[in-house]
Amino acid sequence: MQRTKVKDLLTGAEAGKEVLLKGWVRTKRGNKFVSFIAVNDGSTIHNLQVVADTEKFSEEVLKDVTTGAAIAVTGELVASQGKGQAYEIQASAIEVLGKADPETYPLQKKAHSLEFLREIAHLRFRTNTFGAVFRVRNSLAFAVHRFFNEKGFVYMHTPIVTASDAEGAGEMFRVTTLDLDNPPRTEEGKINFEEDFFGKATNLTVSGQLEGELAAMAFSDIYTFGPTFRAENSNTTRHLAEFWMIEPEMAFYNLKMNADLAEEFIKYIIRYALQNNREDIEFLGQRLVEEDKSKPQNERQEMTLLEKLEFVVNSSFERVTYTEAIDILLNSNHYKKKKFQYEVSWGVDLQSEHERYLVEKHFKKPVIVTDYPKDIKAFYMRVNDDGKTVAAMDILAPGIGEIVGGSQREERLDVLVERMKGVGIHEEDLWWYLDTRRFGGCPHAGFGLGFERMVQFVTGMGNIRDVIPFPRTPQNAEF
Incomplete structure (x- = not known):
């Protein structure tokens, strides 16, 4: 007989x-007459109740049917007699496929802290x-691909191992096959990466x-969706x-077309999750309601x-310039009462507290902030006429701050080269990137959305x- 998933049985x-x-x-x-077994297979948040008559199933048969055990149940699906579920299975056969020692199984029927569950991420x-x-x-991941596919974008796999630093931040994980105890060195005493696997650092x-920009210069519209890494000790x-x-x-x-696409994209993938995971979101929402009860009134959602x-x-995202955003912050009661921890002045990078004030207190909706000072942004962003x-x-979302960062890219070769010099990037290191400006360059734009921040939201x-699934953070690479 073919297995049917809980989600389908509950229909x-x-x-x-x-x-x-x-x-x-x-x-x-249960009792001496009947056992009630709640079974879940991950297809839905709901369990399916299995009713096992003790005349048919002795205690010896049921002793290994414990919390965490994997089982196979054959039986008739019937309308449930009890509250809380519409259907249940009257079991005719139960097989234990994998035991779970009740003395050591860490997930019991009680509330576990999220911190504890991170320690057992393989079971959470x-x-x-x-x-x-x-x-x-x-669902969000599927919706990402569906959105771009519907718009005719080409899905591009960009390299995980690279010799370039796109952000200019320098906080990157080194990839090497060199002997760390005895690495080859140059005459100057530096590590000789010419002898490394790729012949360079x-x-x-x-x-x-x-x-991705290279591919866009051929396909017009592309997207990447893959893992990225930051060696930031945070x-x-x-x-x-x-x-x-x-x-x-x-x-x-x-830039405007870029912002419009990003807004449409965010709404699309959220809408998809609402349509396909409403019960999961309702459950998570109820969890937040319970969490809020322990907070002061002014901190509740x-x-x-x-x-x-x-x-x-259902809302249009508010659009403001960075200069307008700074003016709003400087004129706010929050600023006047010195409630901001970080400085507010033209030229500083907006901190999370500033972003959340704009979104949650001032506009009370998602906000797109544009036209940032060039000195706090990456070299590849197009310089405006004001110089x-x-x-x-940046798109700012309630409860989380920045969720999308993007720009119109600098397509003018001379301006781009000057910007690179200003941040210490040598032309020869990005010769291939500059070629896209030399050979048929055009105005273009793009953005990045941190997928985990979207899932958080x-x-x-x-x-x-x-x-x-398995977080990688400083001093933690378990599982």
Whole structure:
């Protein structure tokens, strides 16, 4: 007999038929006449109840049916007599496929802290919270590909190992096969990377953007979706050393077109999750409601998770320049009462507290901030006519701050070369990138969306480590 998943069984389409269910035991309870076994297979947040008559199944048969055990159940799917579920299985046969020692199985029927569950990340998928989070993550990932495919974009796989630093930040993971105890050295005593595997110093990529631009100069519209790496020694709730980025690049786009596409994209993937994971999002929203009860009144969320997501999908994002944003902050009561921890003045990079003030307090909707000072932005961003700002844009979301960063790219060869010199990047290191300006260059633009931050936003999870299966952070590469 072919197995049917819990999600499909709960529709009742198989009612009255003999079915085969396989999954993991969440709970088992009962009396001397009957046992009730809650089974989940990950297809939905809901369990399916299995009713096992003790006249048919002795204690010897059921003793290994414990929390965490994998079982196969054959029986008739019938309308449930109890509350809380529409259908249940009257078991005719139960097979234990994999035992779980009840004395040592770490997931018991009680609340576990998220910190504890990170320590057992290999098992946390089995909880309701993480089951919901990763089903939502799956839907968002599918929606990313669906959105760009519908628009005729080409999916481009850019390299993970690279010799360039797209951000100019220098916080990269080295890739090498050299003997670390006795590396070859030059006459000057420096490590001789010419003897390394690639014949030069290489790192894990921080972005696929530069290579994505090369492809956009042939296909017009491309996107990348892959892992990126930052060797930033940060232990905040917003940073990971390994994370996933979505980076579209579009030829013949200007900054406004770039911002419009990013807004459409964000709304599309959120809408897809709302349509396909509503029960998961409702569960996660209820979790936030319970969490809020322990917070002071002024720190509680004004909207439920569902309300927030539907509000974003149905609202036009506010657009302001960086200069306007600074003026708003300087004129705010928050600033006048010295509630900002970080400085506010023209030329400083906006901190998360500034971004969240603009979104949550002032505009009360997502905000697109454009035209940042050139000195705080990357070399590849197009310099505006004022000579002081660049055609950059960040999209700020409630509860999380920056979720998208992008720009119109600098297509003018002479200006780009000068910008590279200003940040210490040699022309010969990016000769191939400059070639796209020499040979048929054109105005173009693109943006990057940190996938984990988007998953955080849609699930309401407070820590980014809880929306990636196996988080990589300083001093932590477990699993």
